[in-house]
Amino acid sequence: MNMALAEASPTARPLGLGGRIVTVEAFADVDELALDGTAIVVNTGMRDAWVGEGPSRPLPPLHSAQLTGARVGQADSLVVLRTSEDAGGRAADIVGEPGWHLLGDLLGDGLDVTGGIPFDPATPLWKGPQATLGRVDLAPAHLLRETTDPSPPLPFEVRVNLWFAPAGTDCFIHNAHDFIEVHTQVLGTGRMQKFSRQDHGTRYEDQVMSPGWTTPHPFCATGTDGSFQYPWHQYRADTDCVWLAVEYHRVTEPTTTEESR
Numbered sequence: 001m002n003m004a005l006a007e008a009s010p011t012a013r014p015l016g017l018g019g020r021i022v023t024v025e026a027f028a029d030v031d032e033l034a035l036d037g038t039a040i041v042v043n044t045g046m047r048d049a050w051v052g053e054g055p056s057r058p059l060p061p062l063h064s065a066q067l068t069g070a071r072v073g074q075a076d077s078l079v080v081l082r083t084s085e086d087a088g089g090r091a092a093d094i095v096g097e098p099g100w101h102l103l104g105d106l107l108g109d110g111l112d113v114t115g116g117i118p119f120d121p122a123t124p125l126w127k128g129p130q131a132t133l134g135r136v137d138l139a140p141a142h143l144l145r146e147t148t149d150p151s152p153p154l155p156f157e158v159r160v161n162l163w164f165a166p167a168g169t170d171c172f173i174h175n176a177h178d179f180i181e182v183h184t185q186v187l188g189t190g191r192m193q194k195f196s197r198q199d200h201g202t203r204y205e206d207q208v209m210s211p212g213w214t215t216p217h218p219f220c221a222t223g224t225d226g227s228f229q230y231p232w233h234q235y236r237a238d239t240d241c242v243w244l245a246v247e248y249h250r251v252t253e254p255t256t257t258e259e260s261r
């Protein structure tokens with residue numbers, strides 16, 4: 001990489017999501033980002049980013065890669081996560097970082113699931129602080145591969161946060177979100193699972209997740225009323241795990257100032 005490119009590197013916005021265990025930064029309107037060392041890069045924008053050279057290849061929206069010393073170009077919105085070499089053995093320490101809470105403490109008496117089994121507040125599942133990346137315009141049915149027509153795009157707000165669960169945790173089978181979500185593995189090995197009912201015995205799909213991997217397609221479809229219809233699903237931690245949630249929330253008020261697109 002030449003100096004001109006180095007000087008043109010975009011500005012990192014620290015998100016403060018993972019304390020001393022996971023460093024998380026956001027980049028917007030990236031022409032070219034030269035990575036120093038190893039990092040997990042998530043494309044949270046709505047156009048392909050480009051990675052590497054000889055040849056450069058696309059990193060599509062809602063996809064990620066674990067990269068070392070690589071160049072990432074032409075991205076609307078990137079999240080870059082870094083961990084220290086010994087972070088895997090200290091993953092559980094993240095729950096002591098600022099803004100982290102047991103989900104059961106955040107939810108109080110539990111999360112009611114449309115008449116299903118409620119969330120057990122004692123579940124060892126911790127949520128970190130959430131940051132807003134900015135806004136993107138997307139056509140839900142197009143993003144969710146229900147149509148080839150990318151119009152009309154609608155404004156969505158992008159929010160990210162980290163989660164932690166210790167080895168062996170079933171984080172809760174649920175099926176309701178009013179946003180589009182995907183997950184990126186950061187530390188440890190886990191899986192996103194789908195079920196026919198809110199019953200572990202009805203599991204029909206496992207997507208195994210290692211650091212740097214993002215579930216390749218959101219699990220939801222669009223409903224006739226514009227809602228998002230999810231199958232029963234959960235995260236399961238095979239080892240102590242830290243993972244990133246990326247959420248796209250529909251914006252209902254008029255769009256104003258943009259931090260990113």
Ligand SMILES: [Fe+2]
Nearest residue numbers: 174177181233
């Ligand atoms: Fe979910």
